[in-house]
Amino acid sequence: xxxxxxxxxxxxxxxxxxxxxxxxxxxxxxxxxxxxxxxxxxxxxxxxxxxxxxxxxxxxxxxxxxxxxxxxxxxxxxxxxxxxxxxxxxxxxxxxxxxxxxxxxxxxxxxxxxxxxxxxxxxxxxxxxxxxxxxxxxxxxxxxxxxxxxxxxxxxxxxxxxxxxxxxxxxxxxxxxxxxxxxxxxxxxxxxxxxxxxxxxxxxxxxxxxxxxxxxxxxxxxxxxxxxxxxxxxxxxxxxxxxxxxxxxxxxxxxxxxxxxxxxxxxxxxxxxxxxxxxxxxxxxxxxxxxxxxxxxxxxxxxxxxxxxxxxxxxxxxxxxxxxxxxxxxxxxxxxxxxxxxxxxxxxxxxxxxxxxxxxxxxxxxxxxxxxxxxxxxxxxxxxxxxxxxxxxxxxxxxxxxxxxxxxxxxxxxxxxxxxxxxxxxxxxxxxxxxxxxxxxxxxxxxxxxxxxxxxxxxxxxxxxxxxxxxxxxxxxxxxxxxxxxxxxxxxxxxxxxxxxxxxxxxxxxxxxxxxxxxxxxxxxxxxxxxxxxxxxxxxxxxxxxxxxxxxxxxxxxxxxxxxxxxxxxxxxxxxxxxxxxxxxxxxxxxxxxxxxxxxxxxxxxxxxxxxxxxxxxxxxxxxxxxxxxxxxxxxxxxxxxxxxxxxxxxxxxxxxxxxxxxxxxxxxxxxxxxxxxxxxxxxxxx
Ligand code: MSP
Numbered sequence: 115x116x117x118x119x120x121x122x123x124x125x126x127x128x129x130x131x132x133x134x135x136x137x138x139x140x141x142x143x144x145x146x147x148x149x150x151x152x153x154x155x156x157x158x159x160x161x162x163x164x165x166x167x168x169x170x171x172x173x174x175x176x177x178x179x180x181x182x183x184x185x186x187x188x189x190x191x192x193x194x195x196x197x198x199x200x201x202x203x204x205x206x207x208x209x210x211x212x213x214x215x216x217x218x219x220x221x222x223x224x225x226x227x228x229x230x231x232x233x234x235x236x237x238x239x240x241x242x243x244x245x246x247x248x249x250x251x252x253x254x255x256x257x258x259x260x261x262x263x264x265x266x267x268x269x270x271x272x273x274x275x276x277x278x279x280x281x282x283x284x285x286x287x288x289x290x291x292x293x294x295x296x297x298x299x300x301x302x303x304x305x306x307x308x309x310x311x312x313x314x315x316x317x318x319x320x321x322x323x324x325x326x327x328x329x330x331x332x333x334x335x336x337x338x339x340x341x342x343x344x345x346x347x348x349x350x351x352x353x354x355x356x357x358x359x360x361x362x363x364x365x366x367x368x369x370x371x372x373x374x375x376x377x378x379x380x381x382x383x384x385x386x387x388x389x390x391x392x393x394x395x396x397x398x399x400x401x402x403x404x405x406x407x408x409x410x411x412x413x414x415x416x417x418x419x420x421x422x423x424x425x426x427x428x429x430x431x432x433x434x435x436x437x438x439x440x441x442x443x444x445x446x447x448x449x450x451x452x453x454x455x456x457x458x459x460x461x462x463x464x465x466x467x468x469x470x471x472x473x474x475x476x477x478x479x480x481x482x483x484x485x486x487x488x489x490x491x492x493x494x495x496x497x498x499x500x501x502x503x504x505x506x507x508x509x510x511x512x513x514x515x516x517x518x519x520x521x522x523x524x525x526x527x528x529x530x531x532x533x534x535x536x537x538x539x540x541x542x543x544x545x546x547x548x549x550x551x552x553x554x555x556x557x558x559x560x561x562x563x564x565x566x567x568x569x570x571x572x573x574x575x576x577x578x579x580x581x582x583x584x585x586x587x588x589x590x591x592x593x594x595x596x597x598x599x600x601x602x603x604x605x606x607x608x609x610x611x612x613x614x615x616x617x618x619x620x621x622x623x624x625x626x627x628x629x630x631x632x633x634x635x636x637x638x639x640x641x642x643x644x645x646x647x648x649x650x651x652x653x654x655x656x657x658x659x660x661x662x663x664x665x666x667x668x669x670x671x672x673x674x675x676x677x678x679x680x681x682x683x684x685x686x687x688x689x690x691x692x693x694x695x696x697x698x699x700x701x702x703x704x705x706x707x708x709x710x711x712x713x714x715x716x717x718x719x720x721x722x723x724x725x726x727x728x729x730x731x732x733x734x735x736x737x738x739x740x741x742x743x744x745x746x747x748x749x750x751x752x753x754x755x756x757x758x759x760x761x762x763x764x765x766x767x768x769x770x771x772x773x774x775x776x777x778x779x780x781x782x783x784x785x786x787x788x789x790x791x792x793x794x795x796x797x798x799x800x801x
Contacts, residue, residue, distance in 0.1 A: 119385040127184040128172035133441040147608035161211030165344040166357035221367030234296035246289035249282040251275040290335040314466040428472035453610035454480040460552035489653035495595040508589030520587040533637035703759035704800035712746035729797020737770035
């Protein structure tokens, strides 16, 4: 059947979307549009991964239930997809998948049951019960082996994740295991027999050597008492499924696996197998665990798993809030056209490798390639057709009796030269596109822009226009330019849907470039005599200095991305979803305190150790995770609010006898200590 299924990863619902998430969606959207343009029935999935300890903790920190946390993050994803033209209404995704959907629970349970009944290729039970002992990173949702974590500096402290630099959780409990170790040979033969299964090549080699290095069985459940936010293990609800088992399965439950209704609405057999687009950081889950689960369940493997690189800042550093080098979606949305962002993403990152993203880079590319390149070619061609040809597409043929005259001007009288060039470029473009080599494909398209530009410059239509005898020669030059623009609109539609449609319309064409299969483009199909549309610049030049200064000093004070529009009460708007009684509040003993001393703790870069006078005989010793934001010296003497009846607890071997109250804002939860502007004695109670 002529169908295609493309997926992005489903994103963790613990934090708000950023450029990395937007990027894979843009790639998937481009692939989906290209397939649809070729008449292939295409299904495009994106969505959120909403279970696990990771989400549970984020919810707790934000004072929400996990479901509320997921809904909150999803509202931002929906806002992003709508603003960047990636949702269904804009011709983008077909489903925004959420792992909290009841049909997903049904499907995952079905997959588990199937695997639980299966034997491995080596004749063992594919799932067995055992005991897990080890370290787990909540942020990666992954168990870590010794070479994957940083050993603690102080004895007794947990090791830290090499990726996230956060302490790992010790897990020691009963667990179900998936017998991954029995799938090494099966996986290696898939990698060998299907060279395109994991792309690019060097990533396939990495996966193969990981498998060859020996596979450990995979713990695929946690006790419900440790992780309750997830899908219960069928027939053993004391266990919650491992979040990656649950998450990966979304790719099949979304299209109907294990659920009648979805099956009828979409169709598993119709669309499976999928092309999975993923970041290189989650390749192992997709190229090893996922195929092994599917092999065990007797389900066809994915069409391919394609891993892209990471976006770094213009200096090649990882983007992070702490370094302040992230790309803000709100800023992108405010200053750049969607097409310019899409073009930059696909042109700048050599697919598979890391790329560098900076606002200046986007402006430079938009100005050189779009405004001065394709945009300029389009407006100069159309303006000349308006001026010299009465806004009608001229004839593309030079009559016999004018051939000699035309030749004298240096214009190529053999139209197959330019047609041949563009046909060859189209074939190359399509080939690169099929291989997801977007950067190369776009380079090829720009070779057409350059060639046609040169043709115009060499022919000097403005001189030809002065000579009535050269009217046909002039017409031919402009016809060729206009016909090339038509081809470019079709080729570039999946990358820049808006601009392609706009140029299409300005050429006076009916329908949309979205409906034209690029492989069926025929030179000369542009109709002579057709009236062109109103000529407007498609890519206005961007004023770099002005935009950069606006980005550097934005007008609003907020650092939070602007909130999605939701119909809500005022309380909902700030994330409050339930109320407490006054008695509940009275249980919290808040006191005025004064900081007597504050110092950093060696080897704990987040914590400050403070002595705070709250009117008792002895000052309280309090540890606060604010060291990255406050110089200890500046806190001395400051009035603060202390939760005085919080149960003391030990951090880094030191007892903390209370908590400093602070506002927390932004995605990283930046703390701002609460204080008083009037005099108030130490120990006074807050009510
Ligand atoms: N929930 C899992 C995926 C489950 S799929 C069954 C997950 N989520 S994630 O939100 O952490 O990341 C999703 C994707 O975003 C990853 O593929 C990751 O590579 C991508 N990106 C995150 N930061 C990125 C960049 N800076 N650049 C490009 N993509 C990056 O992992």
